[in-house]
Amino acid sequence: MLPVRAVSDKVCWKFESKGRYTAKSAYRQLQNNRTAVAGTSTQLWQKLWNCMVPPKVLNFGWRLFREILPVLSILQARRMDVLNICPHCHSNEESFLHLFVQCPYARNVWLASDLGWLNPGAATWKEWLTGVFQSASKDRAEAMLMLLWSLWSARNQKVWHHHHTPPMGVVLMASRVLHEWLDVKAKPSVSSTHGESAARTWSRPPAGKLKINSDASVIGRTGMIGGGMVCRDSLGSFIAARTWSGNGCMDSLLAEALAFREALTWAVSKRWHSFIIESDSKLLVNAVNSVSYSDDSQLGLIIFDCKSLISEIGNVECRFIYRSANGVAHLLATHSHSLSGYGDWESVPPPFIVDQL
Numbered sequence: 001m002l003p004v005r006a007v008s009d010k011v012c013w014k015f016e017s018k019g020r021y022t023a024k025s026a027y028r029q030l031q032n033n034r035t036a037v038a039g040t041s042t043q044l045w046q047k048l049w050n051c052m053v054p055p056k057v058l059n060f061g062w063r064l065f066r067e068i069l070p071v072l073s074i075l076q077a078r079r080m081d082v083l084n085i086c087p088h089c090h091s092n093e094e095s096f097l098h099l100f101v102q103c104p105y106a107r108n109v110w111l112a113s114d115l116g117w118l119n120p121g122a123a124t125w126k127e128w129l130t131g132v133f134q135s136a137s138k139d140r141a142e143a144m145l146m147l148l149w150s151l152w153s154a155r156n157q158k159v160w161h162h163h164h165t166p167p168m169g170v171v172l173m174a175s176r177v178l179h180e181w182l183d184v185k186a187k188p189s190v191s192s193t194h195g196e197s198a199a200r201t202w203s204r205p206p207a208g209k210l211k212i213n214s215d216a217s218v219i220g221r222t223g224m225i226g227g228g229m230v231c232r233d234s235l236g237s238f239i240a241a242r243t244w245s246g247n248g249c250m251d252s253l254l255a256e257a258l259a260f261r262e263a264l265t266w267a268v269s270k271r272w273h274s275f276i277i278e279s280d281s282k283l284l285v286n287a288v289n290s291v292s293y294s295d296d297s298q299l300g301l302i303i304f305d306c307k308s309l310i311s312e313i314g315n316v317e318c319r320f321i322y323r324s325a326n327g328v329a330h331l332l333a334t335h336s337h338s339l340s341g342y343g344d345w346e347s348v349p350p351p352f353i354v355d356q357l
């Protein structure tokens with residue numbers, strides 16, 4: 001409150017009601033500050049270091065919490081000559097809070113995940129971190145950290161390669177990277193137990209059924225993609241194989257989905273109506289099998305096509321298998337780049353897969 005009469009300026013000590021400095025109040029204030037800072041950061045760091053996530057994600061988390069990632073507001077604060085505009089929405093400055101929480105793109109990513117959009121009204125990045133991350137359970141903290149990392153990867157794809165990742169793609173990438181890492185960590189030595197070896201090696205379908213294996217291959221950042229698919233019967237005999245190639249896709253999950261749709265379309269053209277179809281993309285298989293999956297992105301539309309084809313064909317079972325069990329489809333997908341358009345084989349397999357059959 002301002003005084004009504006003019007008085008001369010003087011220095012006041014704000015931690016005492018009368019504005020007079022006392023050593024006791026200064027000491028008390030110093031202690032309060034130390035407890036506040038140490039308390040917050042210790043809990044936050046403990047939460048971070050307890051997360052079971054890939055080392056690269058933990059390293060990212062450390063840089064994120066220290067606020068030393070090169071977001072534009074940080075570069076600007078260091079007096080670098082950059083135009084600070086969010087690469088996603090183009091209507092706000094890029095800060096930690098905006099990029100990871102408040103941007104409409106970030107909102108769509110959080111909403112596409114199981115986590116929801118948490119505390120978007122936080123006033124500062126620190127407030128968000130302490131309010132949301134620090135108070136989360138271990139599982140949720142891990143999922144959040146993965147999603148934050150995936151958001152940062154999508155941001156870099158946008159900035160450096162002009163590649164837009166649909167929100168569901170960001171969510172799926174977070175989940176895929178975590179699960180791939182957990183799979184590798186949990187992977188036993190070569191002599192695994194019977195149950196695990198069944199999932200890691202290809203197995204024949206039951207009598208009366210066919211099995212189709214599908215895989216995709218993307219060549220770096222060229223946008224060249226290829227797919228391979230192979231059909232075998234309950235004796236493990238080769239029935240047919242196909243490869244296809246195309247371009248304009250740099251997202252491996254999208255490529256897997258395109259290959260999978262191609263394999264289903266191929267099955268329709270062959271009039272196969274009772275089969276198991278396998279892919280080594282767990283996310284794709286989960287999305288195709290999910291009853292509630294809904295996403296308006298390009299990926300979402302292709303998954304919708306796959307689901308429609310499966311329900312039209314009728315007796316189709318869609319399964320995830322490890323990469324090691326998908327070797328023939330993988331070889332076909334890799335080989336597809338040396339052919340243009342489609343490659344088709346019936347009854348007699350192409351020479352380059354014979355050893356793998």
Ligand SMILES: [Zn+2]
Nearest residue numbers: 086088089103
């Ligand atoms: Zn934005």
